[in-house]
Amino acid sequence: xxxxxxxxxxxxxxxxxxxxxxxxxxxxxxxxxxxxxxxxxxxxxxxxxxxxxxxxxxxxxxxxxxxxxxxxxxxxxxxxxxxxxxxxxxxxxxxxxxxxxxxxxxxxxxxxxxxxxxxxxxxxxxxxxxxxxxxxxxxxxxxxxxxxxxxxxxxxxxxxxxxxxxxxxxxxxxxxxxxxxxxxxxxxxxxxxxxxxxxxxxxxxxxxxxxxxxxxxxxxxxxxxxxxxxxxxxxxxxxxxxxxxxxxxxxxxxxxxxxxxxxxxxxxxxxxxxxxxxxxxxxxxxxxxxxxxxxxxx
Numbered sequence: 445x446x447x448x449x450x451x452x453x454x455x456x457x458x459x460x461x462x463x464x465x466x467x468x469x470x471x472x473x474x475x476x477x478x479x480x481x482x483x484x485x486x487x488x489x490x491x492x493x494x495x496x497x498x499x500x501x502x503x504x505x506x507x508x509x510x511x512x513x514x515x516x517x518x519x520x521x522x523x524x525x526x527x528x529x530x531x532x533x534x535x536x537x538x539x540x541x542x543x544x545x546x547x548x549x550x551x552x553x554x555x556x557x558x559x560x561x562x563x564x565x566x567x568x569x570x571x572x573x574x575x576x577x578x579x580x581x582x583x584x585x586x587x588x589x590x591x592x593x594x595x596x597x598x599x600x601x602x603x604x605x606x607x608x609x610x611x612x613x614x615x616x617x618x619x620x621x622x623x624x625x626x627x628x629x630x631x632x633x634x635x636x637x638x639x640x641x642x643x644x645x646x647x648x649x650x651x652x653x654x655x656x657x658x659x660x661x662x663x664x665x666x667x668x669x670x671x672x673x674x675x676x677x678x679x680x681x682x683x684x685x686x687x688x689x690x691x692x693x694x695x696x697x698x699x700x701x702x703x704x705x706x707x708x709x710x711x712x713x714x715x716x717x718x719x720x721x722x723x724x725x726x727x728x729x730x731x732x733x734x735x736x737x738x739x740x741x742x
Contacts, residue, residue: 447729449534451475453563460546466650469542476535478569484518488541499691499714505707519544522687527555529690530624550632550656576698587704589713594699613678631679634658
């Protein structure tokens with residue numbers, strides 16, 4: 445747990461393919477000052493407009509998490525945002541020369557490796573947390589996101605697919621950087637072959653391939669290398685949840701239980717959370733953990 449805000453020690457560049465656009469995309473991720481937050485900058489557009497990575501700026505959640513402002517969008521931000529959250533990066537500038545973040549290998553691991561290589565810098569500013577004081581629940585048609593007061597951030601995710609290779613899966617993730625890197629960040633996005641073929645007919649998933657997604661047929665996984673975890677599917681849902689919850693703008697301390705949820709449902713929950721201001725408060729690290737020795741926290 446970190447008590448100071450953090451940013452990158454230096455800038456880095458990478459490139460890849462947009463999973464839906466199929467276009468080559470170049471990123472440059474740069475350090476940013478205290479209280480800057482995460483901002484995306486469209487360098488391919490006149491005046492290079494920027495968009496704050498905040499749930500209030502979410503404009504679409506149908507196939508990915510998309511943020512926008514004044515007609516400018518940046519799509520498929522969830523894996524990179526999950527990486528910022530997982531590695532406790534509070535402030536960064538993401539310059540992108542297209543409207544979609546590259547899918548990389550379908551997980552957050554390539555971003556995590558690049559951030560670790562660039563290094564992380566502690567900043568002279570306290571980190572603040574959203575602390576839940578009472579339960580908040582949001583449910584509809586068998587899906588739900590519920591959050592309960594807790595002493596640390598934890599996500600329990602439950603999925604249920606009518607497919608023999610997935611079926612019912614549950615995984616609980618107690619947040620720490622090490623746990624993020626070991627248990628969550630390598631989990632890839634997944635899809636069913638029939639659905640992917642349909643998306644491509646409608647001009648979507650142009651950049652999707654076996655190099656950046658788990659593809660499932662009627663009774664087998666098409667990827668020759670198989671799965672990275674036996675329950676990679678539910679772990680990826682936790683990765684997506686981390687990316688969506690990062691749009692709160694600061695870490696949250698609670699136990700989230702997400703059942704059959706996705707980007708749309710996660711976003712609806714965040715809106716409900718912010719509407720129930722009596723149910724939470726913001727605290728500094730010292731207020732959250734008054735008995736911790738700050739010097740011993742890394």
